[in-house]
Amino acid sequence: MLAKRIIPCLDVRDGRVVKGVQFRNHEDVGDIVELAARYRDEGADELVFYDITASTDDRTVGTDWIRRVSRELDIPFCVAGGIDGVAVAGERLAAGADKISVNSPALLRPTLIDELQQAFGRQCIVAGIDTFEQDGAYRVKSHTGDPGRTRETGRDTLDWVREVQDRGAGEIVLNCMNRDGVRKGYDIAQLKAVRGICDVPLIASGGAGATDHFEAVFKQADVDGALAASVFHKRIIAIPDLKRDLAEAGVEMRR
Amino acid sequence: MSVLIVDTKCANLASVGFAFDRLGITSTISDDPDRIAAADRVLIPGVGAAPYAMERIDAAGLTDTLRALTQPVLGICLGMQLLFDDLAEGGVVTKGLGLIPGRVSALDTKDLPSPHMGWNRLTDIADDSLTAELSEGDHAYFVHSYAAPVSTHTLAMTSYGSPFSAIVRHGNVRGCQFHPERSSDAGAAILKAFAAL
Numbered sequence: 259m260l261a262k263r264i265i266p267c268l269d270v271r272d273g274r275v276v277k278g279v280q281f282r283n284h285e286d287v288g289d290i291v292e293l294a295a296r297y298r299d300e301g302a303d304e305l306v307f308y309d310i311t312a313s314t315d316d317r318t319v320g321t322d323w324i325r326r327v328s329r330e331l332d333i334p335f336c337v338a339g340g341i342d343g344v345a346v347a348g349e350r351l352a353a354g355a356d357k358i359s360v361n362s363p364a365l366l367r368p369t370l371i372d373e374l375q376q377a378f379g380r381q382c383i384v385a386g387i388d389t390f391e392q393d394g395a396y397r398v399k400s401h402t403g404d405p406g407r408t409r410e411t412g413r414d415t416l417d418w419v420r421e422v423q424d425r426g427a428g429e430i431v432l433n434c435m436n437r438d439g440v441r442k443g444y445d446i447a448q449l450k451a452v453r454g455i456c457d458v459p460l461i462a463s464g465g466a467g468a469t470d471h472f473e474a475v476f477k478q479a480d481v482d483g484a485l486a487a488s489v490f491h492k493r494i495i496a497i498p499d500l501k502r503d504l505a506e507a508g509v510e511m512r513r
Numbered sequence: 514m515s516v517l518i519v520d521t522k523c524a525n526l527a528s529v530g531f532a533f534d535r536l537g538i539t540s541t542i543s544d545d546p547d548r549i550a551a552a553d554r555v556l557i558p559g560v561g562a563a564p565y566a567m568e569r570i571d572a573a574g575l576t577d578t579l580r581a582l583t584q585p586v587l588g589i590c591l592g593m594q595l596l597f598d599d600l601a602e603g604g605v606v607t608k609g610l611g612l613i614p615g616r617v618s619a620l621d622t623k624d625l626p627s628p629h630m631g632w633n634r635l636t637d638i639a640d641d642s643l644t645a646e647l648s649e650g651d652h653a654y655f656v657h658s659y660a661a662p663v664s665t666h667t668l669a670m671t672s673y674g675s676p677f678s679a680i681v682r683h684g685n686v687r688g689c690q691f692h693p694e695r696s697s698d699a700g701a702a703i704l705k706a707f708a709a710l
Contacts, residue, residue, distance in 0.1 A: 260625075260673055261632040261652060303632055329531045334654055334695045354527045356656070356695060379561035381628050381656045428628050428656075459630045482626060512632040512652040 263303040263483030300497040309339025310403035321353040328354020359384035362400040375426025385427035433463040441467025449479035517552035520544035522569035524558035532694035546578040559591030563600040593688030613683040620660040622674035646702035653691035
């Protein structure tokens with residue numbers, strides 16, 4: 259049986275790993291390669307690196323740290339941040355990233371996903387979606403790396419999920435912004451709604467604070483992976499303990 | 514013993530080279546037919562779409578060289594699929610390298626999400642030098658939508674909706690559907706065993 263994935267997310271800014279609450283007030287949490295190696299050793303199934311300044315500063319992530327991470331890791335990793343074309347994506351993949359994730363640039367120009375899919379295959383194209391619940395509706399936001407520049411896209415989240423799948427995304431990371439960094443649990447209702455229309459792997463993001471939250475999102479929303487940052491960075495949850503507890507609770511885990 | 518990684522123009526070559534570096538095994542990347550033909554061990558990587566990959570391999574003048582290899586060969590992911598006679602993908606049938614009999618086709622994932630992406634178990638592992646250090650149920654990292662059927666060439670299988678070949682062998686030619694360079698200890702065991710065949 260396919261194992262459910264535990265995925266630490268490392269927000270990268272200026273070559274360091276940072277973490278904020280609801281995308282604000284970023285604090286330094288360590289060196290990229292050191293943290294990547296730590297999570298590898300603890301049994302993380304995959305890592306995601308988001309260059310959170312990339313889209314907002316209109317620049318793209320460098321490839322040097324991707325090569326350094328690739329050299330260290332014997333688990334897969336995904337790179338996100340400001341990837342707005344085939345050439346930039348190709349550099350990231352050539353440097354050793356297994357997958358690339360697109361978010362704001364795809365909202366500005368949705369055909370980006372088609373182009374990436376045609377060039378590299380859907381298996382390495384991830385659509386990152388920042389979704390916000392407002393008055394009972396799920397809406398997509400862009401440029402969330404900087405609160406001052408965050409934009410409403412006017413897009414309905416479920417519509418955008420359907421569109422990115424149709425265009426060739428091979429995986430979706432759904433980041434529920436209301437829950438980001440506050441450790442009150444994943445947005446099960448929203449993830450269930452998305453799961454219902456999503457036939458590619460779906461990764462939950464935003465809200466992990468306790469082992470129970472992971473168990474709930476795997477069992478109730480049937481997501482393929484759960485992404486978290488602060489609980490791992492701050493050592494509130496140890497990955498070996500989490501995976502053991504989830505396995506005991508009947509969630510298939512990589513051993 | 515050194516391993517030559519074929520520059521198939523459609524693969525993440527850096528990751529595979531780094532994996533051998535971590536094991537202290539010398540590897541080189543090349544698209545030179547003479548060097549490939551003379552190598553001790555030949556690894557064929559690949560990701561993406563089969564028709565495009567075979568086109569690139571043809572364009573690089575490598576098809577005949579790869580078909581004639583007699584030393585130990587290991588294909589990984591799409592590189593494994595290309596070892597087969599043909600590949601039914603994207604509504605067309607692409608001729609593969611023909612080193613292993615059979616056809617690669619879409620994996621029937623039933624009601625499960627596709628692509629098959631993540632860590633899954635290796636089961637029914639057959640005795641072989643390549644698999645000697647693996648244990649039943651070891652996890653490996655997969656990411657693919659197409660697969661080779663279970664056959665007499667299967668060394669290990671995996672199931673996702675339907676069973677398929679996770680590791681295959683036909684004579685000197687072997688292949689893994691998963692990515693050994695991203696499969697932690699099980700992957701390292703495979704790469705190490707391949708270099709030592």
